[in-house]
Amino acid sequence: MEDHPHSPHLLIFPLPIQGHLNSMLKLAELLSLQGLSITFLNSHHSHKRLLRYTDIHARFAQYPGFRFKTFSDGLPDDHPRTSHQITEMFDALYLSARPFLKKMLIDTLPPVSCIIGDGILGFVPDVAKELKIPLIHFRTVSACSIWAYFCIPLLIQAGNIPLRGRHQDMDRLITTVPGMEAFLRGRDLPGICKDNDINDRIFQFVLDATLKSSEVDVLLLNTFEDLEGPMLSHIRTKKALEELLIDLRPPVSCIIGDPILGFVSDVAKELKIPLIHFYIASACSFWTSLCTPDVIEAGELPLKGYEDLDSLITTVPGMETFLRGRDLPSFCRPNDINDPIFQQFMDWILKSSETNALILNTFEDLEAPILSHIRTKRFSFDRNYQGFTFSPYITKLCSLKEKKIGHLNPMLKLVEFLSLASLNITFLKHNHKCLLRYSGIQARFAQYPGFRFKTFCDGLAAHHPRTADRPIEIFDGMNLSARHFRAASFWATLCIPDVIQAGELPLKGNEDMDRLITAVPGMETFLCGRDLPGFFRANDIDDPIFQLGMNRTLKPSSEADGLLLNTSHNADHISHAILYEDVYLIIRMFS
Numbered sequence: 001m002e003d004h005p006h007s008p009h010l011l012i013f014p015l016p017i018q019g020h021l022n023s024m025l026k027l028a029e030l031l032s033l034q035g036l037s038i039t040f041l042n043s044h045h046s047h048k049r050l051l052r053y054t055d056i057h058a059r060f061a062q063y064p065g066f067r068f069k070t071f072s073d074g075l076p077d078d079h080p081r082t083s084h085q086i087t088e089m090f091d092a093l094y095l096s097a098r099p100f101l102k103k104m105l106i107d108t109l110p111p112v113s114c115i116i117g118d119g120i121l122g123f124v125p126d127v128a129k130e131l132k133i134p135l136i137h138f139r140t141v142s143a144c145s146i147w148a149y150f151c152i153p154l155l156i157q158a159g160n161i162p163l164r165g166r167h168q169d170m171d172r173l174i175t176t177v178p179g180m181e182a183f184l185r186g187r188d189l190p191g192i193c194k195d196n197d198i199n200d201r202i203f204q205f206v207l208d209a210t211l212k213s214s215e216v217d218v219l220l221l222n223t224f225e226d227l228e229g230p231m232l233s234h235i236r237t238k239k240a241l242e243e244l245l246i247d248l249r250p251p252v253s254c255i256i257g258d259p260i261l262g263f264v265s266d267v268a269k270e271l272k273i274p275l276i277h278f279y280i281a282s283a284c285s286f287w288t289s290l291c292t293p294d295v296i297e298a299g300e301l302p303l304k305g306y307e308d309l310d311s312l313i314t315t316v317p318g319m320e321t322f323l324r325g326r327d328l329p330s331f332c333r334p335n336d337i338n339d340p341i342f343q344q345f346m347d348w349i350l351k352s353s354e355t356n357a358l359i360l361n362t363f364e365d366l367e368a369p370i371l372s373h374i375r376t377k378r379f380s381f382d383r384n385y386q387g388f389t390f391s392p393y394i395t396k397l398c399s400l401k402e403k404k405i406g407h408l409n410p411m412l413k414l415v416e417f418l419s420l421a422s423l424n425i426t427f428l429k430h431n432h433k434c435l436l437r438y439s440g441i442q443a444r445f446a447q448y449p450g451f452r453f454k455t456f457c458d459g460l461a462a463h464h465p466r467t468a469d470r471p472i473e474i475f476d477g478m479n480l481s482a483r484h485f486r487a488a489s490f491w492a493t494l495c496i497p498d499v500i501q502a503g504e505l506p507l508k509g510n511e512d513m514d515r516l517i518t519a520v521p522g523m524e525t526f527l528c529g530r531d532l533p534g535f536f537r538a539n540d541i542d543d544p545i546f547q548l549g550m551n552r553t554l555k556p557s558s559e560a561d562g563l564l565l566n567t568s569h570n571a572d573h574i575s576h577a578i579l580y581e582d583v584y585l586i587i588r589m590f591s
Contacts, residue, residue: 008113009037016043023140032063043073071100122209136218143228149210265351278359283367419448495520
C-alpha cells in the first residue's frame with residue numbers, strides 16, 4: 001500500500017490478543033479516515049487468524065496510507081496462547097518484540113512520527129524514550145478500570161488487596177478508589193487484584209505498565225464523556241494543571257489559590273512554586289474551620305440532631321460566649337465525622353497551614369479580635385522563598401468591604417489590586433464564557449497589560465449544569481483525593497527499617513501473619529504481621545511495592561516542613577505517646 005509522503009506516520013502497536021486488537025483496529029480505522037499514514041504492528045500468529053476469520057484486508061484496502069507489519073511473538077506455532085499461559089506470552093513477547101520494535105523504528109521510512117502503544121506493553125515507553133519518539137498510551141478497557149489500576153498502590157496500602165479469601169471479600173466495599181467509595185466491591189476490581197498474591201509476576205507486570213502511563217505524552221482511553229465523566233475527571237484534572245504550570249511563559253513565580261482546591265497545594269509543592277491561599281469567606285468562618293479538630297476533641301462535634309444546633313460551642317477561642325452549633329460552617333455540621341465530604345473539606349482547610357502565606361477576605365475594623373487569634377496560631381509558613389518575602393497574613397491588600405457572591409468575584413477583585421502594582425497575572429478558570437457573556441470583564445482588565453486569562457478543562461461534560469446543588473460532582477471533577485494515614489499506621493511505617501534489622505521482615509508466609517512484631521516501640525505486645533501496612537507484608541524487601549511504600553512514606557515525611565496526621569488523641573493515644581515530641585496531631589505542625 002502506498003504511503004502519503006507528507007502526512008504524519010503513526011505506528012499502532014497493540015497487545016496481540018483479540019480484545020486489544022479489535023479496539024486498536026477501530027482506532028486505526030478512525031485515524032485512517034483523517035488521511036494519516038498508519039503502520040499496524042501485529043504478531044504473525046494473530047495476523048494469520050485475522051486473515052483467516054475476518055475481512056481485514058477488504059476493510060482496510062480503502063485506506064492507501066495503511067499497512068500491516070508483523071513480527072514473531074517468540075512462541076512456537078502450536079502454543080495455545082490462552083489466558084492460562086499468560087506469563088509465558090508476556091515473557092516471550094518482551095524478549096522478541098522489544099528488539100524488533102527498536103530496529104523497525106530505526107529502519108522504517110518514512111520515519112515514525114508518533115507511537116500509539118497498548119498501555120499494557122510496559123517496554124514500549126522505554127523504546128520510545130530511547131529513540132525520542134512521542135508516545136501515546138491507548139488503554140483498551142474502561143476509564144473506571146484504568147482508574148482502579150492507577151489506585152492499586154492505595155489499595156495495597158489500605159489492605160484492600162490482596163483479597164484474603166476466594167469469596168469472603170468479594171462483596172466487601174472498597175473505599176480507597178476516589179469517586180467509587182460508595183459502590184465498588186472486591187468483585188468489581190480488575191482481575192489481577194483478585195489474586196491472593198501481590199507478588200505475582202502478572203500483577204507486577206500490569207502495575208508497572210500502568211504506572212508508566214503517567215509518563216507518556218498522551219493517554220487515550222476507550223470510552224466517552226457521557227458514560228464515564230466522573231472517572232475521566234479524576235484522571236485528567238491534576239495532570240492538566242501540572243502541564244499548564246510547567247508550560248506557562250514567563251514561568252509562574254507564585255500561585256494564589258482557592259483553598260477549596262486541595263490539589264493545587266500538592267501541585268505547587270511538587271513543582272516548588274510558592275503558594276498563597278486566598279480564603280474568600282470571613283475570618284470568623286476560617287477560624288471556626290481551623291478549630292474544628294479541637295471542637296471534635298472536646299466532644300462538641302459531631303452534632304447529634306436538631307437539639308444541638310442551639311448548643312453553645314465553647315472550644316473556639318474568642319467565640320466561646322456566642323458560637324452555636326448552627327453558626328458553624330455547613331460542612332462542619334455532619335452527624336458523622338467520618339463523612340467523606342467533611343473529611344475532604346477539612347483536608348482542604350488544613351492545607352492552608354502548609355502555604356507560604358494566607359490572604360483573608362476581610363479588614364481589621366470588622367474582625368480584629370478574630371484576626372488576632374489567627375495571627376497567634378502556630379503555623380509553619382516559609383516566608384522567605386527563592387527571593388520572595390511573604391507576610392504571614394495579608395489583610396489590607398484586599399480590603400473588601402462589600403460582600404461578594406461566589407469565589408470568582410473576590411478573587412477577581414484581588415487580581416485587580418495586584419494588577420495595579422504592575423504584576424504579571426494569569427487568572428486560571430475552567431471556562432470563562434459566562435464571564436464574557438454577562439460581565440464587562442474584558443473591558444475591566446484591558447487596562448492591565450500584564451493580565452491574561454487561561455482556561456482548562458474542569459473534568460465535567462459540556463452539558464453539566466455546574467450548579468450549587470451538585471457540589472460533589474464539581475469537586476470530584478476538580479480534585480484528586482488525598483491519602484490518609486492513622487498515627488499507628490504511620491508509626492509502624494517509620495519503624496520498618498528497625499523491623500527489618502531485627503529480622504522480623506520480610507514475612508516468610510502465612511504462618512508469620514499472626515507472629516508478634518516486637519520492634520515497634522509501644523506496640524510490642526499486640527502488633528502482628530497481618531497488622532502491618534499492606535505495602536510491607538511482601539515476601540521480599542526488594543519487592544517494588546515494598547520499596548514504593550518506603551520511598552513514598554519515609555523520605556517525603558522526613559523532608560517535609562510539617563507533618564499532618566489524620567487522627568486524634570483519643571483514637572491513637574498509644575502511637576501519640578511514642579511519636580517524637582515536636583510532632584503534633586491534626587493541625588499542630590513541627591518546626
